[in-house]
Amino acid sequence: LAREGREQAHCVFALVGEVRARQRAIYKVLEPERATLSLTPTPGGWRLDEIVGPRNRPVSPATRQAVQRWLDSR
Numbered sequence: 001l002a003r004e005g006r007e008q009a010h011c012v013f014a015l016v017g018e019v020r021a022r023q024r025a026i027y028k029v030l031e032p033e034r035a036t037l038s039l040t041p042t043p044g045g046w047r048l049d050e051i052v053g054p055r056n057r058p059v060s061p062a063t064r065q066a067v068q069r070w071l072d073s074r
Helices: 002-008 012-020 061-072
Strands: 025-029 035-042 045-052
Touching: 002 012, 002 035, 012 025, 012 035, 035 061, 045 061
Parallel strands: none
Antiparallel strands: 025 035, 035 045
């Protein structure tokens, strides 16, 4: 998480406690663009919480759709 925060210039490392407690999962997204993905657990599975690009910039609709398709396939 520290490396992801440095590479993306955002504060994802601040979520380390939630990740350790299994209250959140963080993924590195490489395609269709570089992003950081945050998922939170729900009774029905994992829900997309947030997806951001470098410096917390918004991602493209194509990236959001690709991530949602990936999540739906789980």
